[in-house]
Amino acid sequence: THKLIVDVDTGIDDSLALLYLLASPEAEILGIASTAGNVPVEQVAANNLNWLALCGAPDIEVALGAREPLVIPLRTTEETHGPQGIGHAVLPDSGRKRSVRTATDLWVDLVREYPGQLTGLVTGPLTNLALAIRREPDLPSLLKRLVVMGGSFNYPGNTTPTAEWNVSVDPHAAKEVFDAFSVVPAHRRPIICGLNVTESIEMFPEHVRRLAEAAGSTPEEIISPDDGPDVRSSASNSVIRHMSDAIRFYMEFHREYDQGFLAHMHDPFAAAVALDPSLATLKPATVDVETESPLLIGTTVADWVGHWKREPNADIAVSTDPAEFFDRLVHRVGNY
Numbered sequence: 349t350h351k352l353i354v355d356v357d358t359g360i361d362d363s364l365a366l367l368y369l370l371a372s373p374e375a376e377i378l379g380i381a382s383t384a385g386n387v388p389v390e391q392v393a394a395n396n397l398n399w400l401a402l403c404g405a406p407d408i409e410v411a412l413g414a415r416e417p418l419v420i421p422l423r424t425t426e427e428t429h430g431p432q433g434i435g436h437a438v439l440p441d442s443g444r445k446r447s448v449r450t451a452t453d454l455w456v457d458l459v460r461e462y463p464g465q466l467t468g469l470v471t472g473p474l475t476n477l478a479l480a481i482r483r484e485p486d487l488p489s490l491l492k493r494l495v496v497m498g499g500s501f502n503y504p505g506n507t508t509p510t511a512e513w514n515v516s517v518d519p520h521a522a523k524e525v526f527d528a529f530s531v532v533p534a535h536r537r538p539i540i541c542g543l544n545v546t547e548s549i550e551m552f553p554e555h556v557r558r559l560a561e562a563a564g565s566t567p568e569e570i571i572s573p574d575d576g577p578d579v580r581s582s583a584s585n586s587v588i589r590h591m592s593d594a595i596r597f598y599m600e601f602h603r604e605y606d607q608g609f610l611a612h613m614h615d616p617f618a619a620a621v622a623l624d625p626s627l628a629t630l631k632p633a634t635v636d637v638e639t640e641s642p643l644l645i646g647t648t649v650a651d652w653v654g655h656w657k658r659e660p661n662a663d664i665a666v667s668t669d670p671a672e673f674f675d676r677l678v679h680r681v682g683n684y
């Protein structure tokens with residue numbers, strides 16, 4: 349099994365990453381750190397608690413992270429993820445409380461408790477992890493492996509022409525984290541899943557249909573692109589119903605930006621890679637982040653060929669087989 353700490357800014361695709369892990373028998377989630385990003389951090393924590401309760405895993409600890417990025421003010425993106433970060437879904441209130449530990453404490457306590465055994469998955473800004481490394485500078489060496497969804501490598505950004513959202517929200521944190529991981533040996537280099545690979549993971553209504561069918565929904569219960577803006581999924585399986593309402597919002601968003609009625613599965617892909625790195629082709633590089641220039645702030649730069657004469661500090665995902673990813677997603681999440 350994989351012992352995991354998951355740091356998320358839930359978020360529609362973060363939600364699906366959580367569902368993927370919860371449905372994976374080899375994943376043992378020891379704690380969830382909530383980070384400010386897609387929506388404010390209190391809302392992220394509430395979304396995490398509500399998904400866990402809905403999925404029958406109410407005992408997993410959910411910690412609250414920093415309210416603001418390290419240096420620059422927080423930006424959120426309700427237009428991408430919906431007013432509460434979960435699209436059209438309205439989750440029942442779990443009534444559960446978040447942990448008394450902060451997200452920083454959670455990271456530090458868990459790596460100390462499970463040295464060399466813990467996989468860290470970050471699918472939001474890297475603020476919590478940067479703060480945890482300030483507190484425990486040995487964290488990069490204590491972690492078994494870090495997997496990050498973030499950045500964009502030789503590929504356009506989705507927030508500025510060159511910057512990806514998670515890094516763009518807290519570029520200073522991303523820089524601190526990548527710098528800190530330059531000490532780890534090659535087999536423990538962080539795996540970075542950037543837009544260059546995650547935008548190849550395109551979820552279409554057909555995939556949602558397959559998922560819902562796998563979970564026992566009838567064809568009438570399943571959303572279709574032509575159903576119109578106000579139609580909610582009626583799937584009897586509540587996880588599938590809320591998931592499809594969340595994803596439909598994400599597809600509407602992508603359509604508005606002329607990308608088609610589809611949704612990029614950035615974070616679920618990173619989750620799948622955390623459980624099985626062989627899903628992606630990886631290429632070592634030295635990664636750095638621009639934190640100053642108004643034109644390029646938040647841009648990730650990869651040195652693939654040694655210009656900087658610095659050892660690689662990351663393994664960058666450069667390609668994958670999207671069909672294989674979707675088979676795994678349907679097989680797992682369809683089991684709810």
Ligand code: BDR
Pocket residue numbers: 359360361362386425428471472497506512513514614615
């Ligand atoms: C990332 O930005 C967020 O909006 C998504 O959840 C994903 O983690 C993609 O750039």
Ligand code: CA
Pocket residue numbers: 356357358359361362386471472615
């Ligand atoms: Ca995210």
